[in-house]
Amino acid sequence: MTFVRNAAFLLLALLLAVPARAGHHDEGPVKTAIVLAAFGTSYPEAVKSILNIKTKVEQANPGVPVRLAFTSNIIRRIWQKRQDDAAWQKAHADIPAEVLFVKHPLATIADLQNDGYRDVAVQSLHVFAGEEFTDLAALVDGLRSIHTMKAKNEPFVRLVLGRPALGMPGDARPYGEDMARAAKALKGDVDQAREMGAALVYMGHGNDFFSTGIYAEFQKVLQAEYDYPIFIGCVEGYPAFDDMTPQLKASGERKVLLKPFMIVAGDHASNDMAGDEDDSWKVMLTKQGFDVTTDLRGLGMLDGWAAIYVDHLADAMTQKPGAK
Incomplete structure (x- = not known):
């Protein structure tokens, strides 16, 4: 519960740090965005696996911005050091800015919300519902728990989380079906x-x-x-x-x-x-x-495996506001 409360307080701090126009949420239709949350990697060559999944998600969701986020604090710190290393960047010119400046899912979601995206789908790129996914789910639950006095000022109209490749506990989506699908992808x-x-x-x-x-x-x-x-x-x-x-x-x-x-x-x-x-x-x-x-x-280099995340994201994006 401490993690959930801290996540909620941090998002509020991030949102309050940037002035917003009065009536901001009443302007135009609700904007949708996608966050792909991976454990991450510090290996430049291995980044291709994550980018392959991102490409498949973008192809399946034309016109919807897709952002990357890394859940590993250690890996993000490595990329942060590289942001100030001109020699490293020159030697790895093929690394896109979205990886070089990758953020934690919390910061990525907050950035999107500040830019007016109030319908956000977070897709886990983890293999199974273990420690990293559990922490990610706690983060999303914490952000979903934020409620304002006026509905129009809610930070999110909808915030949903897609399950990992091998599924997750519960009867909403039998994990055995997800494992059978994953087996065929190999x-x-x-x-x-x-x-x-x-x-x-x-x-x-x-x-x-x-x-x-x-x-x-x-x-x-x-x-x-x-x-x-x-x-x-x-x-x-x-x-x-x-x-x-x-x-x-x-x-x-x-x-x-x-x-x-x-x-x-x-x-x-x-x-x-x-x-x-x-x-x-x-x-x-x-x-x-x-x-x-x-x-x-x-x-992530296997298109069949990438397609699993595309479909799990599609399932998540059918959820109604307030659903888990």
Whole structure:
């Protein structure tokens, strides 16, 4: 509750800091905008995954402004330092300003509201409803809780949140259906592994503060969909690397296609998964006798996966004001 109250107070402070014209909310039709909230990445090459999703969202919503936001404080601080580094910017001239100057979802939403957008849809670009999504949902709930004496002065006519790729708890949208859809989006990965004659192993992020059993459940969905040796382990939480490898060994496969089960192929994929250090998954699997091939492409580069967020956003934008 403290997080929710702080979010609400901060938005009010941001709104009060910029003078508004009297009767501002009575001028013209309600303006709609979209915010794509990703964990983020500091890797310039990995940004392409997020931008691919943004392009697909823009194509599906012509005329509606789409803004990016990163939920990770650490990653945003890295980009903030680069804002004052002319040499870095020159060396990475292809990085768009919307990434270089990316903000937290709270600031992004507040900027849109100040510019007259009172119908805002926030789409999570997270994989499942874990810690990051829960914090994002608390933020949106906090902003939705702001009510003014006069209805015309409400900061938002509507503020909605789209669910992550693997769905979320509750009966509004059965998460099993979302997992089935996500499994079909990975057909290209499975075909790639089949052509190589290799087991398909995904590295997910996970976390140590939330149940991450959905990764194990999704592994079961993938195996049932494709009747193929597909395994998922996590950097944090369950199933860990040591939980995944006994199943991999039992499959009898000696070749492995190792891919990130993350929106971007950033630090975890480049180092924890495909790095040359002794504790990287590539090295540990190689030492156990596997012939490992790594593929550093995030889920965001898959158009089928990007389409999941497009559709979840469309679902959110059908919600009526006040709905969750």
